Amino acid sequence: MDYVYGPGRNHLFVPGPVNIPEPVLRAMNRNNEDYRSPAVPAMTKTLLEDVKKIFKTTSGTPFMIPTTGTGAWESALTNTLSPGDRIVSFLIGQFSLLWIDQQQRLKFNVDVVESEWGQGANLDVLESKIAEDTAHTIKAICIVHNETATGVTNNLAKVRKILGRATEYLQTSVNLSHIFFLSLDTYFSYSSVTFMECFSCFFIELSDNYMHPALFLVDGVSSICALDFRMDEWGVDVALTGSQKALSLPTGIGIVCASPKALEASKSAKSVRVFFDWNDYLKFYKLGTYWPYTPSIQLLYGLRTALDLLFEEGLDNVIARHSRLGKATRLAVEAWGLKNCTQSEEWVSDTVTAVLVPTYIDSTEIVKRAWKRYNLSLGLGLNKIAGKVFRIGHLGNLNELQLLGCLAGVEMVLKDVGYPVKLGSGVAAASAYFQNNTPLIPSRI
Numbered sequence: 001m002d003y004v005y006g007p008g009r010n011h012l013f014v015p016g017p018v019n020i021p022e023p024v025l026r027a028m029n030r031n032n033e034d035y036r037s038p039a040v041p042a043m044t045k046t047l048l049e050d051v052k053k054i055f056k057t058t059s060g061t062p063f064m065i066p067t068t069g070t071g072a073w074e075s076a077l078t079n080t081l082s083p084g085d086r087i088v089s090f091l092i093g094q095f096s097l098l099w100i101d102q103q104q105r106l107k108f109n110v111d112v113v114e115s116e117w118g119q120g121a122n123l124d125v126l127e128s129k130i131a132e133d134t135a136h137t138i139k140a141i142c143i144v145h146n147e148t149a150t151g152v153t154n155n156l157a158k159v160r161k162i163l164g165r166a167t168e169y170l171q172t173s174v175n176l177s178h179i180f181f182l183s184l185d186t187y188f189s190y191s192s193v194t195f196m197e198c199f200s201c202f203f204i205e206l207s208d209n210y211m212h213p214a215l216f217l218v219d220g221v222s223s224i225c226a227l228d229f230r231m232d233e234w235g236v237d238v239a240l241t242g243s244q245k246a247l248s249l250p251t252g253i254g255i256v257c258a259s260p261k262a263l264e265a266s267k268s269a270k271s272v273r274v275f276f277d278w279n280d281y282l283k284f285y286k287l288g289t290y291w292p293y294t295p296s297i298q299l300l301y302g303l304r305t306a307l308d309l310l311f312e313e314g315l316d317n318v319i320a321r322h323s324r325l326g327k328a329t330r331l332a333v334e335a336w337g338l339k340n341c342t343q344s345e346e347w348v349s350d351t352v353t354a355v356l357v358p359t360y361i362d363s364t365e366i367v368k369r370a371w372k373r374y375n376l377s378l379g380l381g382l383n384k385i386a387g388k389v390f391r392i393g394h395l396g397n398l399n400e401l402q403l404l405g406c407l408a409g410v411e412m413v414l415k416d417v418g419y420p421v422k423l424g425s426g427v428a429a430a431s432a433y434f435q436n437n438t439p440l441i442p443s444r445i
């Protein structure tokens, strides 16, 4: 036996790796096969088309790399930047810290913007750096959308607003001049929708703050497929995620999606890269065989099913479900008289809640006891906040009643470690919210 048995199902509430749905487990339970036969490329083609939907992009190019989130970070950085490039990176918790460490080890010139853990990225500092950088020395902005260590979600639309849209701006101007210089006949043959789109677009661009060309690189590891994420609309240049988070698969696929601007940057980026080189993938995409090296076959079948399940539920419904799970968890925390590590409502995360415990309690004890006594797996506090918070992951293939089981478990453990919680208080707050807000299951209507 290679694990410590506990009766019943383990209540897995760490913020990744998360529960794998039964249909995905079954889809992966298969033999190896020849990835050069027509079957694997045919399936890969559908996957490449479909993963674009989870990033909300039509213009992006995805790469499904046999790696983890950390490898996906490296792929994003080394394909788009050169050693010595100045990048602005936000330190708000353990995962942004690890990404910054990687950026420094890859020899970029990292301009770190630090916030207290529990706060979001300081976008006022970004704005002043961008305003001062008229020479465009900043080559990239790196930001973790959802900091899994603290349960903080950053506002990506605001980052894009600060940067402005240098390339789209030019494109829009070209479109407009086209329209103005058209002969009257041709002018009227344009649909008014196209004209209005260009026109409103023009005003949106002008209202953006700066026309800064820095690349916008986003870690969406604990957000994509769970939180609202709009690669094209927010002008994200590289977005990435890992299979063991909201996709609800085993660890092992890092999905990286590159905008046309990022692909262009990769042509001149001088960072050394071999395993992660996008160019190797692109060569095989052209050939229609797709793989520069052996793919994780079983994971690809799992990904096919995971995407099918997400699309069957509907991505908007998936996001709404996470929003309910997040809200219910926060209501429970409030009912217990505890505080969320996230310091303001504007940053609360719908995929993970880090709960602050009173100073006389060691949160590590809570996590240990939850597993030992109730077969409940909670997330530890990491680094600076070790012992001070425990984390409830509420992402991936998870429903309301499963979360109530977790909340009931947390209440019992809190009582075990000497916190005077009223049993049932958090569960009551969460279930009252669910009872009022849970819609019918989309596929069962």
Ligand code: PLP
Binding pocket: 016, 068, 069, 070, 071, 095, 144, 146, 147, 148, 149, 219, 220, 221, 222, 242, 251
């Ligand atoms: N980024 C975030 C936001 C994470 O939460 C994690 C892991 O939890 C990572 C990156 C690193 O991913 P991995 O452990 O798959 O390398």
